[in-house]
Amino acid sequence: MASLVSARRTLRQGETLFRDGDRFVALYAVRTGFLKTHIGGRDGRDQVTAFQMAGDLLGLDGVASERHTCNAVALEDSQVCMIPYAGLESLCREVPGLLRQFHRVMGREIVRDQRTMLLLAGMRAEERLAAFILNLTSRLRARGFSAVAVVLRMSREEIGSFLGLKLETVSRTFSKLQDAGILDVRQRHVRVVDADALQWIVDGGASHRGRTSA
Amino acid sequence: MASLVSARRTLRQGETLFRDGDRFVALYAVRTGFLKTHIGGRDGRDQVTAFQMAGDLLGLDGVASERHTCNAVALEDSQVCMIPYAGLESLCREVPGLLRQFHRVMGREIVRDQRTMLLLAGMRAEERLAAFILNLTSRLRARGFSAVAVVLRMSREEIGSFLGLKLETVSRTFSKLQDAGILDVRQRHVRVVDADALQWIVDGGASHRGRTSA
DNA sequence: CGTGTCTTTGAAGCGAGTCAATCAGGGTGG
């Protein structure tokens, strides 16, 4: 797998890795830093589709049509590994297990997107933000970082875009969670005080949705 | 590709093809009929993730973890082809082009899900329903069916679940589009009177969002 | 130290949700 990495690319904060419409030639694995992908609707619409941190993969959106269908931008200085798609494909034919491995990665992307759809379709602001924070902290934990003290790399507007909320609502909801003693929010520095409460909110505990199957 | 189809399965309306948690062994191509896939949240949450008609593929959700993560149910009597995943994988190694082909299919699923996310995150009820109808009719047209006179195979509640709306809102929005002379709705029979108007709504024309980039 | 960007907070408006009643069909059994 390592033999595939043909090049590394360093991105400054705000720099674009690839754009909607760009020819799809490679996937990118994040080595360090923090990125976002977003789709720009023709009118004012623009939605963040995902945030990527070290270890995450970008670019699968381009597999379908040989062209990327979203934009990838670095939210802080970052470094990515380039994985040429043609090489990956031919290697899949030779190396046993790699094919399966790659399919799992694509499958995970599908499952993740569907979970996001669930969030966008059915949750209220408080639940969305709680789910977002839990997702972020669990990913940080898996990478050996603190899951308690988090520095958000994205703006309120970007969080809102991802969660289908307006930036004011995000800000207000942060404040609400702080007042409830669940989070400690100071600008982009967030401390998770009560992770269980966050989970309880995500599970619908905060709304009277509790009955077993109605 | 045809050599892969090991078996056909006939489903009666309401019958389940696979369930969340089922072992993933095969993909399914719809031959005839109409299905839905939905995820059941632990509490009352339950969301339709997609509707499938002839030619569509089901089951990609299981690739990631060897288990399905959603339920597939027939909305009318249907017939599906079973494509064993193990066989597909090994065939991908032998038949040139098949690998690429399969990756495109997975890629399309990713792109489709992201478009749905865009819909759920940013559109209002009227826009969502218009997009839904246009999507349905374009798929029907591609299959040689009428793109004007449509019979909905799913209930208002299922439409609402897919679009992140309540069934009453779906019903009301249908009525609104009928009053506007854009649709002719009689229960589950829908006639598209003005497809351009639907597209205009999807593009944000109905809300004063029209300025080029604000 | 100003200046611009991002964030927080307030007040008012509106769209979708909720609760509830009625209506339309489809199927069943008398």
Add this chain to the structure above:
DNA sequence: CCACCCTGATTGACTCGCTTCAAAGACACG
């Protein structure tokens, strides 16, 4: 063949949560 019933669809009135518009506050930068 028709009356009945059950499910799904429509419509209305009211509520609530998110958005919108507006203003002030917090930092980061030159």
